[in-house]
Amino acid sequence: MSTGFCIPPYELKQSDTAQFAKDLFAESFRDINRLLTVFENGQIETRHFAKGMDWFQEDHTFEEKNNAFIESAIELGIKAVENCLTNSAYLSDNIPYEEIDTIFYISTSGLATPSIEARIMNELPFSPHTKRIPIWGLGCAGGASGVSRAHEYCLAFPKAKVLVLSIELCSLTFQRNDRSKSNLIGTSLFADGVAAALIAGDEADISASQLDTLPSTLHTQSTLMPDSKDVMGWDIRNNGLYVIFSKDIPTIIDSWLGNQVQTFLASHGLTTQDLRHFVVHPGGKKVLEAYLSTLSLESSMIDHSLHVLKHHGNMSSATVLYVLDRFMKEKIPSGEYGVLTALGPGFSSELVLLQWRE
Numbered sequence: 001m002s003t004g005f006c007i008p009p010y011e012l013k014q015s016d017t018a019q020f021a022k023d024l025f026a027e028s029f030r031d032i033n034r035l036l037t038v039f040e041n042g043q044i045e046t047r048h049f050a051k052g053m054d055w056f057q058e059d060h061t062f063e064e065k066n067n068a069f070i071e072s073a074i075e076l077g078i079k080a081v082e083n084c085l086t087n088s089a090y091l092s093d094n095i096p097y098e099e100i101d102t103i104f105y106i107s108t109s110g111l112a113t114p115s116i117e118a119r120i121m122n123e124l125p126f127s128p129h130t131k132r133i134p135i136w137g138l139g140c141a142g143g144a145s146g147v148s149r150a151h152e153y154c155l156a157f158p159k160a161k162v163l164v165l166s167i168e169l170c171s172l173t174f175q176r177n178d179r180s181k182s183n184l185i186g187t188s189l190f191a192d193g194v195a196a197a198l199i200a201g202d203e204a205d206i207s208a209s210q211l212d213t214l215p216s217t218l219h220t221q222s223t224l225m226p227d228s229k230d231v232m233g234w235d236i237r238n239n240g241l242y243v244i245f246s247k248d249i250p251t252i253i254d255s256w257l258g259n260q261v262q263t264f265l266a267s268h269g270l271t272t273q274d275l276r277h278f279v280v281h282p283g284g285k286k287v288l289e290a291y292l293s294t295l296s297l298e299s300s301m302i303d304h305s306l307h308v309l310k311h312h313g314n315m316s317s318a319t320v321l322y323v324l325d326r327f328m329k330e331k332i333p334s335g336e337y338g339v340l341t342a343l344g345p346g347f348s349s350e351l352v353l354l355q356w357r358e
């Protein structure tokens with residue numbers, strides 16, 4: 001396994017984005033100062049964006065926003081792929097582009113056909129026979145789903161080297177004229193992130209990592225909650241993508257997820273007591289608290305997720321790969337188990353059982 005990232009170029013402090021939101025939303029909410037406390041309460045300090053503050057001060061058409069997405073996605077995606085295939089923390093030799101069998105491209109924040117991985121293949125020397133599997137629409141769950149689908153691909157083709165490339169430029173969907181509370185909360189949470197992960201089959205010819213152990217993917221579980229399409233998603237209108245996300249998500253996690261994780265672990269002879277590591281997408285502070293409470297986990301198990309939330313915000317599908325990278329850098333004894341998980345529109349969850357191995 002390897003990872004690579006490209007941090008988008010414009011770093012903004014939470015205090016700057018709070019001021020921006022105050023200017024924008026002041027007319028819409030009489031109690032704006034009370035609502036602005038969400039910017040401080042969310043445990044986010046900095047976020048990174050593809051465009052600077054000036055860009056968000058102006059209205060943009062759907063066409064302009066989506067064109068900006070395509071341009072930045074290619075530029076940042078290329079760097080994340082390069083960093084992943086040459087990451088000396090995990091690889092003793094660089095992986096040549098032409099050895100990548102398949103790219104799973106994950107996104108829900110911009111549209112492109114041909115999809116972004118094809119455009120990146122025009123810029124980097126991949127084999128023209130590389131299989132392209134673009135996955136659009138899984139939202140925050142997409143990074144975990146990408147790891148799951150890559151795992152299954154490697155079971156079918158054990159010699160395969162697979163790239164999961166997640167590109168989310170959530171800020172480029174920003175709707176200045178949507179003065180809903182969801183949009184205000186979203187403006188405090190969402191950020192841009194670009195991450196790549198290399199997943200290799202058991203028989204792949206890959207130069208050994210310099211680390212003692214790395215996580216292996218063992219099993220996966222995808223779950224759709226029936227009749228829950230209004231929990232999260234996009235309302236697609238002439239001006240672009242308008243965010244839908246329910247304020248009940250933390251409560252839904254509390255009542256729905258615990259059982260699922262327990263059943264998943266039990267089907268592999270494990271319980272939550274066996275779980276040492278929890279590689280969880282930090283959807284928001286209250287989302288992380290809900291995970292702790294429903295699974296009775298020790299609070300230290302979300303430290304890496306909180307770190308990513310603090311320094312990068314919620315970068316939708318890319319976020320869980322940032323969290324995974326922090327776990328991969330830790331010295332974790334061989335044999336220990338973990339779960340990688342994220343939730344997204346559907347409403348759905350993705351679970352991956354991990355075991356650290358030499």
Ligand SMILES: CC(C)(COP(=O)(O)OP(=O)(O)OC[C@H]1O[C@@H](n2cnc3c(N)ncnc32)[C@H](O)[C@@H]1OP(=O)(O)O)[C@@H](O)C(=O)NCCC(=O)NCCSC(=O)/C=C/c1ccc(O)cc1
Nearest residue numbers: 038041042170181182243245246247249283284285286287
């Ligand atoms: C740290 C937060 C953000 C703030 O906490 P707080 O400061 O204690 O504030 P409250 O939770 O009390 O919320 C303040 C107000 O906002 C309201 N609110 C609170 N979430 C909501 C709400 N989703 N709707 C609409 N009103 C709300 C809440 O009801 C309350 O209103 P009021 O009754 O007038 O006091 C906390 O609410 C929190 O962690 N929430 C969980 C966030 C969450 O669900 N994350 C997972 C979903 S991620 C997701 O769906 C992704 C979407 C997405 C979006 C854009 C993209 O570009 C890409 C992706």
